[in-house]
Amino acid sequence: MFLQQLVNGLTLGSIYSLIALGYTLVYGILVMINFAHSEVLMVGSFVALAVFRFAPAILPQGPVGLIVALVLSMAGAGVLNVVIERFAYRPLRHAQKLAPLISSIGVSIVLQNAVFLWVSTQSESFPELIAATQFSIGGAGVSSLQLVCMASAIGLMMGLHFFIEHTKVGKAMRACSDDLETAGLMGIDSSRIIALTFLVGGALGGAAGVLYGLNYGSIKYNLGFLPGVKAFTAAVLGGIGNIRGAVLGGFILGIMEVMAAGYIPRGSDWKDVIAFSVLIFVLLLRPSGILGEKIAEKV
């Protein structure tokens, strides 16, 4: 039972982590919450659906189809996020802090309604890119979908880690997140790095959209809202702006939610309450989140 819940929690957590990274990357560099991120993730899942409807040949069932779906959804969601930044946030970069926040809420509403009006008002079944088979590991029932979900998420996180830690551009992203103005003095074009950050964050969101569709079997214009809020919570829990924190927060939240549903009577009704209570509790003890400790600059 415990092992079973752990597997379920890790699956959910891997999706939360991917989404939380999108919030945290953007926050790290611009100190703003991109509320449109939940819709970027929703659009990502619809990209895969659209490809499946119009060109099913390129999405065969199996790993190839999954990778193609992930790549296309990541590209679509990433580019959408870049466009959002360019037109809805960049013009407000020197406005007061609240302006881009309000703008992101606006973008979120627009995107949700656009999909609602022009694409679909109800649940659409998501392509079965991977055949669902059950097997048992140490007594816990695991589905192929869960494994694929965790493996994809972990693979993407490892890719992100390599990019951020070991490439020159990745280091420039960290430099910009430390000190945007000084990065400019190094000859780093901070606007391009910001755009890149939205691309990467959006792409991870798009991947999460596909994994969500795969796991739940259907997608809808408003699917981004709840995982978006949860993943944002996870990012805050881990320490917003901190990349490792987002991953940690995502897994903690996912596992907690599933455990609450499994072990507490009528827990599935209460799981959101429990998740948010824990968040409040952690933030009371550690306002900057679990890993959100900033190294102060000595002067």
Add this chain to the structure above:
Amino acid sequence: MTEPALLDIQGLHTVYGKKIHALKGVSAQVRSGEIVCIIGNNGAGKTTLLKTVSGVLQPDKGAVRFAGEAITGQPTHRIARMGLAHVPEGRHVFPRLSVAENLEMGAYFRTERDLSKDYDHVFELFPVLGRRKAQLAGTLSGGEQQMLAMGRALMARPRLLMLDEPSMGLAPVVVDTIFDIIRRINKEGVTVLLVEQNAKRALQASSRGYVLETGEIVLEDKAETLCSDAKVRKAYLGLQ
């Protein structure tokens, strides 16, 4: 015939918001090979001047030319790429990047594959950085951070190095080291514009100097001449 200045600042006005007129028509020149200092008390506008030159702030009026090219209104990263390095007040190293990564960011726009000569040069100037390559910059002492900020700027192989209060908050021995290095970098061919409240040190290191008071240049001369100027002695050197 005199050679045109490497940095030519003409009638610069910079205003914060709508009201705080921090620079009121500042003109100054730095010729290739010089060390020039701008001295002035806290709030005189020194930092504002450097920030306006490097494009962090936009002037209301006036123009800046660097190596003969008008740079006013250009974005910061373009100005930096032309060979104008600005070590900001308070060092501003990237705290969560390692020493080595900070240096790598200094050379961000350079396309050469092999920068080992540049790293060696920086580690020779500042041996302590070589011993702490993997340490996070935010955990260095103030003096080490100043050295890192200067080393990082040198990684760009700049033609002009602008230093904003490099001695601020540092122990006297460390200040000695910093000023020795400034002279050495200059001998190696880097032109230096130095901004300091520590007038004595700055004038000792420089060939020429400007005195900035509430946004205006009130004096400019050879450094020696300024050192013996009665007003400078009284107001900035604490001598009679």
